Amino acid sequence: MADDQVPEVQAPARPTRHAKYPWPEPASSAVLGKPTSRIDGPVKVSGRAKYTYDINRPGMLHGRILRSPHAHARLVSLDLSAAQKAPGVKVVLGMLEPGKKAMYQGDEIAALAAVTEQQANDALRLIKAEYEVLPHIALETLAMRDAAPAVFEGGNIKEGDVEQTGDVDAGFKAAAHIVEASYSTQVQTHVCLETKGTVCEWEGDKLTAWVSTQAVHGSREAFAEALGIPQANVRVICEYMGGGFGSKFGPDAQGIVCAKLAKQAGAPVKLMLDRKEEHLAGGNRPSSGSKIKAGVAADGTLTAFDALSWGTGGAGVGAGFPLPYIYTFPNRRRRHRDVYTNAGPARAMRAPGHPQGCFSTEMLMDELADKVRMDPVAFRLKNLPEEAPNRMWRKYFPIAAEKAGWTRRHPTGDPTPGPVKRGMGCAANQWGGGGRGTKAHVDILPDGGVVVRCGTQDLGTGCRTIVTMVAAETLGLPIEAVKAEIGDSNYPFSGGSGGSTTSASVTPAIRVTTGKAFDALAARIAPKMGVEPAALVAKEGRIFPKDTPAKGLAWKEACRLLGTEPVSVDGDWEAGLSASGTSGVQIAEVEVDVDTGVTRVHKIVCVQDCGLVLDPKTATTQCYGGIIMGVNWALFEDRILDRNTGQMVNPNMEWYHLGGMSDIPEMDVTLVNQPERGVIGIGEPPTVSTAAAISNAVANAIGVRIRSLPLTPDKVLNALAQQRAGGTL
Amino acid sequence: MAPKDDSTAAPPVDETGVNVSRRAFLKTVGVTGVAAGVIAGPETEAQAAGPAPLGPGEVPITLTIDGKPFKLSVEPRVTLLDAMRDRLDKTGLKRVCDRGSCGACTAIIDGRTAYTCSMLAIEAQGKDIRTIAGLSEGTALHPVQQAIVDHDGTMCGFCTPGFVMASIALLEKHPKPTVEQVRAGLDGNICRCGTYKGLLEAVLEGKKGVTRG
Numbered sequence: 005m006a007d008d009q010v011p012e013v014q015a016p017a018r019p020t021r022h023a024k025y026p027w028p029e030p031a032s033s034a035v036l037g038k039p040t041s042r043i044d045g046p047v048k049v050s051g052r053a054k055y056t057y058d059i060n061r062p063g064m065l066h067g068r069i070l071r072s073p074h075a076h077a078r079l080v081s082l083d084l085s086a087a088q089k090a091p092g093v094k095v096v097l098g099m100l101e102p103g104k105k106a107m108y109q110g111d112e113i114a115a116l117a118a119v120t121e122q123q124a125n126d127a128l129r130l131i132k133a134e135y136e137v138l139p140h141i142a143l144e145t146l147a148m149r150d151a152a153p154a155v156f157e158g159g160n161i162k163e164g165d166v167e168q169t170g171d172v173d174a175g176f177k178a179a180a181h182i183v184e185a186s187y188s189t190q191v192q193t194h195v196c197l198e199t200k201g202t203v204c205e206w207e208g209d210k211l212t213a214w215v216s217t218q219a220v221h222g223s224r225e226a227f228a229e230a231l232g233i234p235q236a237n238v239r240v241i242c243e244y245m246g247g248g249f250g251s252k253f254g255p256d257a258q259g260i261v262c263a264k265l266a267k268q269a270g271a272p273v274k275l276m277l278d279r280k281e282e283h284l285a286g287g288n289r290p291s292s293g294s295k296i297k298a299g300v301a302a303d304g305t306l307t308a309f310d311a312l313s314w315g316t317g318g319a320g321v322g323a324g325f326p327l328p329y330i331y332t333f334p335n336r337r338r339r340h341r342d343v344y345t346n347a348g349p350a351r352a353m354r355a356p357g358h359p360q361g362c363f364s365t366e367m368l369m370d371e372l373a374d375k376v377r378m379d380p381v382a383f384r385l386k387n388l389p390e391e392a393p394n395r396m397w398r399k400y401f402p403i404a405a406e407k408a409g410w411t412r413r414h415p416t417g418d419p420t421p422g423p424v425k426r427g428m429g430c431a432a433n434q435w436g437g438g439g440r441g442t443k444a445h446v447d448i449l450p451d452g453g454v455v456v457r458c459g460t461q462d463l464g465t466g467c468r469t470i471v472t473m474v475a476a477e478t479l480g481l482p483i484e485a486v487k488a489e490i491g492d493s494n495y496p497f498s499g500g501s502g503g504s505t506t507s508a509s510v511t512p513a514i515r516v517t518t519g520k521a522f523d524a525l526a527a528r529i530a531p532k533m534g535v536e537p538a539a540l541v542a543k544e545g546r547i548f549p550k551d552t553p554a555k556g557l558a559w560k561e562a563c564r565l566l567g568t569e570p571v572s573v574d575g576d577w578e579a580g581l582s583a584s585g586t587s588g589v590q591i592a593e594v595e596v597d598v599d600t601g602v603t604r605v606h607k608i609v610c611v612q613d614c615g616l617v618l619d620p621k622t623a624t625t626q627c628y629g630g631i632i633m634g635v636n637w638a639l640f641e642d643r644i645l646d647r648n649t650g651q652m653v654n655p656n657m658e659w660y661h662l663g664g665m666s667d668i669p670e671m672d673v674t675l676v677n678q679p680e681r682g683v684i685g686i687g688e689p690p691t692v693s694t695a696a697a698i699s700n701a702v703a704n705a706i707g708v709r710i711r712s713l714p715l716t717p718d719k720v721l722n723a724l725a726q727q728r729a730g731g732t733l
Numbered sequence: 734m735a736p737k738d739d740s741t742a743a744p745p746v747d748e749t750g751v752n753v754s755r756r757a758f759l760k761t762v763g764v765t766g767v768a769a770g771v772i773a774g775p776e777t778e779a780q781a782a783g784p785a786p787l788g789p790g791e792v793p794i795t796l797t798i799d800g801k802p803f804k805l806s807v808e809p810r811v812t813l814l815d816a817m818r819d820r821l822d823k824t825g826l827k828r829v830c831d832r833g834s835c836g837a838c839t840a841i842i843d844g845r846t847a848y849t850c851s852m853l854a855i856e857a858q859g860k861d862i863r864t865i866a867g868l869s870e871g872t873a874l875h876p877v878q879q880a881i882v883d884h885d886g887t888m889c890g891f892c893t894p895g896f897v898m899a900s901i902a903l904l905e906k907h908p909k910p911t912v913e914q915v916r917a918g919l920d921g922n923i924c925r926c927g928t929y930k931g932l933l934e935a936v937l938e939g940k941k942g943v944t945r946g
Binding site for chain 1: 808810811815818819822824825826827828829830831832834835837864865866868869872874878879881882883885887888889890891892893894897915916917919920921922923924925926927928929930931932933
């Protein structure tokens, strides 16, 4: 099972400004805040970027894992002998001890390494694994039945505590209207295009591991612990990686066994999961279900909320999510249960829990708004928490409404004749972000070169680019003059890229360290320039005394005064440059064809903050990416298990659907810059509210509410048929 | 369309005019003189006039990739994609779904886009194979590649080479594509990060300066 690290940072919503190296004001920034193209764009578009999957080492073997075909089975015996003798095979290792149980289709049984991948695949079929097939639970609905087989030690269901505030009964008595409804969302897999895996190579007792990971230092720690070797003997490299979305925090079982295969074979081994393995065993976003009763007063004020919720994170993993989400229910009660099923264990997936909580709550909000006949945006404004730097929805809803043309929105049910119905819906989102301990190193070389090193990673987020931008800004240089080196555990420590904490962790460390590097440079060259070090500033490619700019030198000339010894400085993250807490809203406009049941998202309007925006270009792209992931979750994705066999029906990319270019809506993104708050993080917030807004828009379009995701055509058609047959809205 | 053993019958063809009979397939891969361990049966007897089947062990082949010939040995079941990535260290095109569902392995073969994960290396002999590596010299970028960088149409980058090849093929066929043509032309490529907007803008802009090879 994966070692999840979802960093959570508690930082103030608005920090005290850093004393020595604060961010420059936007008006006086030379580089920061300007749209900047990705530094690693060229190597990616040319195919030159080397990902873990691309690493080919001399004498490298290919590793493959044998996995349980059964959802729940005891491994009776494991005979590796035939595989060991197969052509090209160098090592075969058991991963599950006979007598122990496989808990889901895809659970690891054994692994081997052979000279070619073809030989490895052939040899895998020669491993004789005998199973005692046991009763399994495929779906959470089955797990919650009394007749469910006892599969998990300690029970199939883990009941949480009741969370309570105020007096729920009184709240319902005060309600003029009550809504009772159930909502559900499906399991979603990460579908990183680059699957998980590693290339492991030993030199004596030192391990070099190329890992497709969002945590190079975390992976180093995990290898060392699992293999019983010193961390100092492990180097993890991840210069480029093909997507993480929360699923790649450590080497996992496949990485550890790859290292073991390599050690025993005395040769490097590449072991990458294939697409089926990735779907089965690579993690997922848990499902969610909630049965909610809520009350609203005649004037539209929320009075009460009572919910039972559940979800499955597969075999032994929880499925929690925030509920209710954002809005102020003064009297509320909620109980949640984690339901275990024989399915691939869940992992953190982009904004864990929030899309589920947002969907359930925002659909409920529209139903309550309907009861009091209030416009959904007006209804929300009435029930949002008080405004604060990290709670800006009261400001963002009107902005989004204006951009979306919200006044065009008709009441529930598009009256336009014809099969295509249009509708609009809205939803709000919140997230944490914030930064924590990160180290960096900066070299200023006598030839004017600048090298910045940090053991962080760029998942496609643009991290490498903002590292470069921050250093360039601090030294008054163009970005071309700075070399950023990341993705190596030999570089200074940085945490995993999770929780949207990377920017807020890394960039303060870069700012501080580069600032200190400049101070060190100034201390060395000021005497040679005949000035005090404190007088020197770096701007527009020159170093000069603040009061007499003409007496300065060009950057390269100034650095030459260093002689042979470079400036070489280590630094740390410091407070005063980052904060926690983001807010945003989204409005969706959709078209639903009531004859085919097909939903097309026409447009998404997104208003989102993330503190100080360092690179509006890459930050906006993060919003597009999050929105598209939300569209996919709303309409297409579904990890479908056969209820009888517990096998995944669609462990591929032809039946696990992701939208293509024709499915992508128009996207209008407004990034609200909050420079006074410092850097916060943007990776997760924009994916939270998209599906909720779409669902509300679909209900607005067709006049019937579908309370579960994905909004597939069959559900739309069934809901419409039920309505015609006399069902209620 | 079932292949016929009668050599006087008209050869079956697919919608592009390619001869899809088994006899024609074996003819295209050519006689390379490697003894096969294939069990002979009545069908093979009927084709005794044709070349011997290849494999199952490794067979020597020559692939023409980005204008250069490469000699290598692969089992017949190895895909063109895997042959390029594993045997020739040409890792620009990526393996993502391995079943022709996502486009990350897209190359331009004899002027048409193809999913290299769904083509055997031995099938690709004698064909003009254009990959991502052949598009740019050193660090200079093709205009479409530069446009993708400018419009931020790449994030993790794993889908990008496939999209670039699909875009090039589209622009060579439709130098001034409409938005709908770009969408349809690139619908065979999937991006999980969600770079579609930047890619669309880049391809609409990249129509200037598209050159062959």
